[in-house]
Every structure is written in structure tokens, then in C-alpha cells.
Amino acid sequence: MSAPNPEHYLRLAPHVCLRLLEEPFLYDRRADELYELNQEGLEALKKCRGHLTMEQVGLEPEFASVCLEEGLLELSPTPWPMPLALGPGPSPSLRYLELQITWRCNLACAHCYLGAAQKVDLGVKRVAAILREFEAMGGLRVMLSGGEPLMHPQWTEINALLAALPLRRVLLSNGLLLERALEGLNCDEVQISLDGLEAGHERLRGKGSFARAVAAAKAVKDSGRELSIATMVHAANLDQMAGLEELVRELGAGEWGIDAPCLSGRLGEHPELAVTPEQAVEAMSRAYGGAFHGGGDGMACGLHLATVAADGKVAQCGFYLDQPLGMAEEGLWTCWARRKAISLKDINGCRDCEAADDCGGGCRFRAPGPLEPDPVMCAAFGMEPKEEA
Ligand code: SF4
Ligand code: SF4
Known part of the structure; x- marks a missing residue:
């Protein structure tokens, strides 16, 4: 790569933003990478708004070269100013948001923690307001889930809202409606649920669902988006984990999340699907990639995660909808401030x-x-x- 021209104008790449979380960070939503910054780095990057030349910004040359090589910064021979909205967020920071936009579903999975599907949806205006507030709070990643999110009657409008959202946008889907929705889908990543090979998956999700989920996963990759896979360990897929690992890797999933079941929702009616902790651990050891349920700094899980449900309840995660922090119309920040982190x-x-x-x-x-x-x-x-x- 030739040496960058110091007289060219420097700015953050479109997929990159600054965040004031517990520390200052540079966030690359395309790679889902957070880079911690020192105060000096933050002050210099705040100047990278396309109105100053590289020389005027005064970035340390080695740091500037790395950022340019990694595609985190861009140069232009002419000014190309961009706005920078950077305010301090709440503490602890709210980084990950699950938006259950609908409780409609086209499957009736035996392990669904929400229980029976319902015709309950978050309105488009409400979704827009939540996304605006989440971004202003310093959010990083929004996960659109359900039910099956593609069953939302105004999915097209919600998808349009995502187009200009400078956050990582992840769609969590069972895959059945996905192939039609992929064209024009404004998401960086699609997570498909695969709960085993054919027998194990269909024990939970019904006949014919496996081939369609695998076809959807292939279509995600073919569309150029990132693919992740989510799997629930249960008694009828324990013998399939090695074969499933082969399939997940062959599909090219960047992340494979494997979780042990909690006996809630419909799973409470199927105790025969429960596994022992030891069986769960053996299966879960095959998982790879990141996670967003974690704690940190001596605090327990979900430290930076919230869920907004289709009925507007805000909770610390999807399992705590019976103990909500409040309602979305009160504001996400207001609800988040009520969360009591566990040490x-x-x-x-x-x-x-x-x-x-x-x-x-x-x-x-x-x-x-x-x-x-x-x-x-x-x-x-x-x-x-x-x-x-
Ligand atoms: S930290 Fe708690 S849950 Fe984790 S291994 Fe130790 S005792 Fe078990
Ligand atoms: S309780 Fe914690 S680990 Fe369990 S699902 Fe909720 S956030 Fe995730």
C-alpha cells in the first residue's frame, strides 16, 4: 500500500463509530470488533470527520496507517464532512438489544421459551423510537427476534428502518421465510436455529423444517451476509453433535452458539428433552465465536443486554419478561436505569x-x-x- 497523502481528508469509515462506554471505544460493526482507545486516541479520532486533512488531524502515523489498512478510516482528496454524535451512555453500558418484534410464529417448537405464538407485534413507530434511543445510548448490536421476526405484518417497514442504522443488525430466524426476504435485507448477520441433524431438529421443530433451515443458511452465505447458527442441546440431539459440527462448519457459520435448555415456556411440558449438566457441557464445548450474555467486572450475566418484547415490556433478557424493568413507552434509558446488576x-x-x-x-x-x-x-x-x- 502506498503511503497515505497527508493532505487528504480523513474520516471514520461508514461501518465504524466511536462509543463512550465504560471506556472509549472504536466499534467496527462489520467485523463486530471493539477497539479500546486511550484519551489521546479518542480525541484524535473525534477529529476524523472529513473536514480536516490527515496532517491537521495529527494522528500518530503508525496508528493512522493501521486504521487505513484495516479499513477503519478513509481518505478523500476533497472534504467530505460527516456528523459525529457522541454522548456518554448509561452505566453499565447497554450494548446489546434483543428486539422481539413479534410473537407470531410459523412453527410451534417443543422447546420455545415464549410458549404459544400470539398475534402481538411491536408497532413500527415504537421500533423506530427504540432504535433511536438505543443508538443514542451507545448501543452496538441489535438482534431482531420473535417469534419469527419475518412474520411481523410490517416487516418491510421495519427492514427499511434498519437501512441507515449505524449498528450491527442481526436477524434471528427459523429460516422458513428467509429466502424470499434476503433480497434487500438490511442486516449484517443472520442467525439460523439448527437444533440437531434432521431427527433432532425436527423432534423440536416439526417435519420438513430441517432441510428448509439448511437451505436458508446456505442462502444467507450466498447473499454475502454473515451466518451464525444457534443450537439448543436436548435429549434428542445429543448423539448428533459431531455430525452437526461438521455441517455448521461446512455451511461457513462464523459463530455457533450452543445453549443448554432452561425448563421454561413450552419446554416445561417436555421434561423428556432435558439433559444433565454434564451432557450439556460436552455438547457446548463444540461452540465457537462471540457471545453477548456475559457479565464482567465481577458482575453476573447480561450486564450489557436488554430485551424489548412484542408487548412492549423491557426486561434484562427474554427469560425475565415476568419481572419487567418497565414498558418501552417510558423510554429504554429509564427502564435500563432500573436494572439491578448482580455481583x-x-x-x-x-x-x-x-x-x-x-x-x-x-x-x-x-x-x-x-x-x-x-x-x-x-x-x-x-x-x-x-x-x-
Ligand atoms: S463461578 Fe459459580 S457457577 Fe461458575 S463454576 Fe464457580 S460456582 Fe459454578
Ligand atoms: S439469565 Fe443471563 S445468561 Fe441466562 S439467558 Fe438471560 S442474560 Fe443470558
């Missing part, structure tokens, strides 16, 4: 656990009580869940 020090057994930093206390919903260890993660780290007085 690992308050969780019996976790407070003295030597794996606590790596484990983070597991899933608070899957744990037998909010202040009890998560047996699946205890099995993963070889810890005995401790009983405390």
Missing part, C-alpha cells in the same frame, strides 16, 4: 469460586435460584456447586 460476591458458591473470573456465574435464569451457582457452568469448570448456610 458475583452475592452469589452463594460463586463468591469464593476460583473459576469465577472465567465463568462469571453462568446463566442466572438457569441457576436453581437467582443467588445460586449455575450447575451447567459448575460442570463445565469441574466445580461442585457449594451449599452455603
Whole structure:
């Protein structure tokens, strides 16, 4: 690459933004990468708005070259000013938002934590207001889910809202309606659910659903978008995990999330699908890629995650809709401010656990009580869940 011309105008690439989270960050939504910045780096990048030349911005040359090579910054021979809205967000930061835009669904999966599908939808204006507020709060990634999000009666309008949204946009789908929706889909990533090979997947999701989900996953890749796969471990797919891993890798998924079931929603009617913590851990060890359920800084899971449900309830995640933080019309920030993060020090057994930093206390919903260890993660780290007085 030839040396950049110091008289050319420098600005952040369209897929890159600055965020004031717990620390200042540069976020590349295309790669879903967060780069921590020092104050000096932040001040210099704040000047990269297309109105100053590289010389005037005064970026450290090596740093500027790396950013240009990585496509994080762009140069133009003429000024190309861009706006920069950068305000401090809440603490803890809200980085990930699951938007259950509808509770309609075209399947009736045996493990669905929402239970029966319902004709309940978030209105388009409400979705627009939530997305605006989430962006202003410093959000990074919005996950459109359901139900089946493509069943939303105004999906076309919602998809149009996503076009100019400078966040990573992820669609969580069962894949059945996807092939038609892919053209013009304003999402960076599509996550398809695959709950086993044919027998295991269809045990939960019904006859004929497997081939269609696999075809949808292939179509996502062919469309040039990123593909991720989500799998629920259950008693009828345990024997298929090796074959499923081969398929997921062959499909080219950038991320494979494998989760252990929580006996909620419709799964409560199918206890025969439950697995032991040890079985779950063995299956989950095949997962790869990032996650957004995590905690950090000594706090338990979901530290930077919220869910807005189709009926407007805002909750800390989809499992806590019966204990909402509030309603979307009150404002996302208002609801988020009510969230009480759980310290690992308050969780019996976790407070003295030597794996606590790596484990983070597991899933608070899957744990037998909010202040009890998560047996699946205890099995993963070889810890005995401790009983405390
Ligand atoms: S391994 Fe078990 S006890 Fe240790 S932090 Fe994780 S959930 Fe808590
Ligand atoms: S309770 Fe479980 S599902 Fe909810 S954020 Fe925590 S890990 Fe995720």
C-alpha cells in the first residue's frame, strides 16, 4: 500500500463509530470488533470527520496507517464532512438489544421459551423510537427476534428502518421465510436455529423444517451476509453433535452458539428433552465465536443486554419478561436505569469460586435460584456447586 497523502481528508469509515462506554471505544460493526482507545486516541479520532486533512488531524502515523489498512478510516482528496454524535451512555453500558418484534410464529417448537405464538407485534413507530434511543445510548448490536421476526405484518417497514442504522443488525430466524426476504435485507448477520441433524431438529421443530433451515443458511452465505447458527442441546440431539459440527462448519457459520435448555415456556411440558449438566457441557464445548450474555467486572450475566418484547415490556433478557424493568413507552434509558446488576460476591458458591473470573456465574435464569451457582457452568469448570448456610 502506498503511503497515505497527508493532505487528504480523513474520516471514520461508514461501518465504524466511536462509543463512550465504560471506556472509549472504536466499534467496527462489520467485523463486530471493539477497539479500546486511550484519551489521546479518542480525541484524535473525534477529529476524523472529513473536514480536516490527515496532517491537521495529527494522528500518530503508525496508528493512522493501521486504521487505513484495516479499513477503519478513509481518505478523500476533497472534504467530505460527516456528523459525529457522541454522548456518554448509561452505566453499565447497554450494548446489546434483543428486539422481539413479534410473537407470531410459523412453527410451534417443543422447546420455545415464549410458549404459544400470539398475534402481538411491536408497532413500527415504537421500533423506530427504540432504535433511536438505543443508538443514542451507545448501543452496538441489535438482534431482531420473535417469534419469527419475518412474520411481523410490517416487516418491510421495519427492514427499511434498519437501512441507515449505524449498528450491527442481526436477524434471528427459523429460516422458513428467509429466502424470499434476503433480497434487500438490511442486516449484517443472520442467525439460523439448527437444533440437531434432521431427527433432532425436527423432534423440536416439526417435519420438513430441517432441510428448509439448511437451505436458508446456505442462502444467507450466498447473499454475502454473515451466518451464525444457534443450537439448543436436548435429549434428542445429543448423539448428533459431531455430525452437526461438521455441517455448521461446512455451511461457513462464523459463530455457533450452543445453549443448554432452561425448563421454561413450552419446554416445561417436555421434561423428556432435558439433559444433565454434564451432557450439556460436552455438547457446548463444540461452540465457537462471540457471545453477548456475559457479565464482567465481577458482575453476573447480561450486564450489557436488554430485551424489548412484542408487548412492549423491557426486561434484562427474554427469560425475565415476568419481572419487567418497565414498558418501552417510558423510554429504554429509564427502564435500563432500573436494572439491578448482580455481583458475583452475592452469589452463594460463586463468591469464593476460583473459576469465577472465567465463568462469571453462568446463566442466572438457569441457576436453581437467582443467588445460586449455575450447575451447567459448575460442570463445565469441574466445580461442585457449594451449599452455603
Ligand atoms: S463454576 Fe459454578 S460456582 Fe464457580 S463461578 Fe461458575 S457457577 Fe459459580
Ligand atoms: S439469565 Fe441466562 S439467558 Fe438471560 S442474560 Fe443471563 S445468561 Fe443470558
